[in-house]
Amino acid sequence: MSKVTKNRLGTGLYIFGALLTAFSLIALAAGRRGALSLALPCIGLVLTVLGLYLNHSYHTRQGTARVSLYLLLVVGALIMVFPFYWMISSAFKTSAEMSIYPPTWAPRNWLNFENFRIALNTAPFEKYFLNSVMVTSASVAATAITTILAAFAFSRLSFPGREVIFSLLLSMMMVPFEMLVITNYQTIVRVGLNDTRFALVIPFTSSIFYTYILRNFFQTIPDGLYWSARVDGCTNWRYLWKVMVPIARPSLVTIILLNGLASWNSFMWPLLVIKTDANRTLPFGLYTFTTEVGSNNEQMLAASTVVVLPMILLFLFARKQIINGVARGGIKG
Amino acid sequence: MRVVMENLSKKFGHFTAVDDFSVTLEDGELVCLLGPSGCGKSTVLNMLAGILPVSGGKIYFDGEDVTDIAPEQRGIGLVFQNYALYPHMTVMGNICFPLEIQKVPKAEREARAEEMARLVHMDNMLGRKPKQLSGGQQQRVAIARALVKKPRLLLLDEPLSNLDARLRLEMREEIRRIQQETKVTTIFVTHDQEEAMSISDHIVLMKDGVLQQHAQPQALYNDPHNQFVADFLGNPPINNIPGTVSGGVFSAGPGAQLRLDDFRRVPEGAKVNLSIRAESFVVEDAPAPDRMSCLVENVYQMGKEEMAQLSFGAHSFRAYISSDYGLRRGDTVHLGLRSRGTFVFDLETGARY
Numbered sequence: 001m002s003k004v005t006k007n008r009l010g011t012g013l014y015i016f017g018a019l020l021t022a023f024s025l026i027a028l029a030a031g032r033r034g035a036l037s038l039a040l041p042c043i044g045l046v047l048t049v050l051g052l053y054l055n056h057s058y059h060t061r062q063g064t065a066r067v068s069l070y071l072l073l074v075v076g077a078l079i080m081v082f083p084f085y086w087m088i089s090s091a092f093k094t095s096a097e098m099s100i101y102p103p104t105w106a107p108r109n110w111l112n113f114e115n116f117r118i119a120l121n122t123a124p125f126e127k128y129f130l131n132s133v134m135v136t137s138a139s140v141a142a143t144a145i146t147t148i149l150a151a152f153a154f155s156r157l158s159f160p161g162r163e164v165i166f167s168l169l170l171s172m173m174m175v176p177f178e179m180l181v182i183t184n185y186q187t188i189v190r191v192g193l194n195d196t197r198f199a200l201v202i203p204f205t206s207s208i209f210y211t212y213i214l215r216n217f218f219q220t221i222p223d224g225l226y227w228s229a230r231v232d233g234c235t236n237w238r239y240l241w242k243v244m245v246p247i248a249r250p251s252l253v254t255i256i257l258l259n260g261l262a263s264w265n266s267f268m269w270p271l272l273v274i275k276t277d278a279n280r281t282l283p284f285g286l287y288t289f290t291t292e293v294g295s296n297n298e299q300m301l302a303a304s305t306v307v308v309l310p311m312i313l314l315f316l317f318a319r320k321q322i323i324n325g326v327a328r329g330g331i332k333g
Numbered sequence: 334m335r336v337v338m339e340n341l342s343k344k345f346g347h348f349t350a351v352d353d354f355s356v357t358l359e360d361g362e363l364v365c366l367l368g369p370s371g372c373g374k375s376t377v378l379n380m381l382a383g384i385l386p387v388s389g390g391k392i393y394f395d396g397e398d399v400t401d402i403a404p405e406q407r408g409i410g411l412v413f414q415n416y417a418l419y420p421h422m423t424v425m426g427n428i429c430f431p432l433e434i435q436k437v438p439k440a441e442r443e444a445r446a447e448e449m450a451r452l453v454h455m456d457n458m459l460g461r462k463p464k465q466l467s468g469g470q471q472q473r474v475a476i477a478r479a480l481v482k483k484p485r486l487l488l489l490d491e492p493l494s495n496l497d498a499r500l501r502l503e504m505r506e507e508i509r510r511i512q513q514e515t516k517v518t519t520i521f522v523t524h525d526q527e528e529a530m531s532i533s534d535h536i537v538l539m540k541d542g543v544l545q546q547h548a549q550p551q552a553l554y555n556d557p558h559n560q561f562v563a564d565f566l567g568n569p570p571i572n573n574i575p576g577t578v579s580g581g582v583f584s585a586g587p588g589a590q591l592r593l594d595d596f597r598r599v600p601e602g603a604k605v606n607l608s609i610r611a612e613s614f615v616v617e618d619a620p621a622p623d624r625m626s627c628l629v630e631n632v633y634q635m636g637k638e639e640m641a642q643l644s645f646g647a648h649s650f651r652a653y654i655s656s657d658y659g660l661r662r663g664d665t666v667h668l669g670l671r672s673r674g675t676f677v678f679d680l681e682t683g684a685r686y
Binding site: 222224225227228229230231232233234238242243246247249 | 382383384404405407409410411413414415416417419420421430431434435478482
């Protein structure tokens with residue numbers, strides 16, 4: 001067999017086998033059962049491998065590697081996205097549709113907002129939403145300010161014991177949150193803020209971890225910038241806000257987004273300190289709502305969609321910033 | 334502005350970076366602080382800027398004691414080795430920044446920034462960010478930013494060492510031109526002797542935190558106060574031939590004697606270095622007591638001249654010889670010495686006789 005025919009045969013077998021595998025797998029997924037539908041993917045796979053063996057040129061190997069990689073990524077993405085899809089699609093189903101077996105892939109009517117209406121009328125979700133927005137923005141704003149100031153002090157100002165204090169702070173990160181909950185709870189109760197929205201903000205106005213990340217970023221900013229600014233008459237305060245903060249913007253955006261996400265989703269702490277319905281945040285409200293509506297899964301999922309949606313939208317818009325910030329922090333910090 | 338440094342010293346723990354440093358710089362001069370790495374020249378600059386507090390001594394600007402005055406009140410402009418431009422601001426924003434802090438009205442500060450940009454030939458790039466500029470252009474912007482607030486003193490900390498060789502030459506001339514146009518008193522830190530020689534009115538040469546010599550570039554070269562100054566300046570480096578002086582005769586070993594007037598000043602039996610610049614040799618046709626009889630070890634062609642590797646007694650040295658003589662390996666040559674470029678230093682202390 002000449003080399004050219006061998007290569008051509010290989011390529012042909014490879015493409016045929018790959019297509020056979022793909023189509024028979026789709027058929028299998030679509031519900032065709034039987035000896036043939038099970039055997040076909042296997043035959044296809046064998047043909048693909050055989051084709052690859054006959055023509056294992058750089059091109060085909062490269063192509064196979066790429067296709068396999070993308071297949072893997074697609075599968076991973078589907079696994080990640082599927083629960084969200086299920087949540088959203090179920091939110092549009094009627095209760096009759098929900099109980100069909102086997103479950104349907106899509107609701108019969110994508111414009112069926114009935115579940116949302118019922119859910120939003122049963123519990124004051126708009127109140128929860130407002131609480132969540134208030135608590136999240138207050139804690140994010142406070143954390144951002146304390147983080148910036150602390151990171152500046154630990155990276156730029158020199159004072160006795162700076163490194164010792166910073167090490168002590170870092171060691172605090174080893175204390176699990178569940179342990180802090182006990183002391184935080186006692187403090188909040190003694191201060192008399194139990195069951196208020198302040199109780200949701202005050203313990204979360206600073207973050208050692210974010211301070212650490214930002215300090216590391218600040219340290220990469222050359223000294224020359226600081227001294228140039230000082231010689232030009234810039235005060236520390238002004239230098240921080242006019243030079244350091246704008247330069248650190250990608251890191252800051254990441255910190256703010258991650259912090260906002262954590263704050264928005266926090267559940268355990270509100271569950272402990274909030275009793276009054278009017279002070280509940282979204283995740284906690286959702287939790288009480290689900291216990292109240294019982295087995296009405298479609299309404300529960302409609303409510304969940306409402307809760308999760310703002311964060312998903314935020315992430316989609318700020319995706320690039322978050323990834324940049326994390327990558328940068330990873331390399332430099 | 335006249336700058337006076339009086340017995341300036343700086344200690345970092347037990348390490349003395351600058352020791353009893355006294356120099357006076359006249360108004361409108363461009364002065365180079367020259368010295369090897371770690372000699373304390375940047376420390377002196379930082380003390381002048383007010384970035385580092387002094388450990389002892391005084392600094393006067395035009396007679397005013399500024400030793401304990403904050404950097405922003407000294408009226409200085411500062412340019413760092415890495416330019417330290419604000420990466421998030423445009424060229425315009427960078428040059429305007431010092432004026433913005435001084436709350437100069439927007440129209441005025443933009444006019445002044447444009448004027449400065451013109452001075453450094455950057456007026457067609459005002460909208461660019463530092464990242465979009467080459468090293469030399471960033472350097473120009475940094476100088477414009479330092480000059481825009483009309484400082485009394487411009488401090489440049491190794492401003493050329495991040496540039497490639499060609500740009501360095503160009504920026505060196507640029508800095509000289511800008512300095513002469515603005516007539517601002519300028520202090521320029523560098524470890525490159527050639528750079529210092531070519532642009533400065535005066536050179537302050539330092540070693541281990543101690544002032545070695547403060548003179549005009551040519552005087553520094555022709556009249557070094559000690560061995561270090563003679564060694565530091567000049568390319569190729571000055572030739573040092575160690576030996577002993579007795580009765581006005583220098584002896585570098587058997588068969589290597591030399592009688593010079595210079596040696597009369599040297600105490601009897603002193604160990605000295607006879608230091609001769611490579612261009613200070615004159616070829617003579619016959620041996621004499623005041624001529625060195627040397628063996629030619631090697632000859633390197635350098636175009637109009639030849640660089641000869643010669644030996645005097647057991648010591649090798651290099652000399653520029655006109656190619657007219659057609660020296661060859663193994664020849665014996667008799668060299669007279671020009672008084673310019675010939676020095677005698679004490680071998681131990683490095684002091685000049």
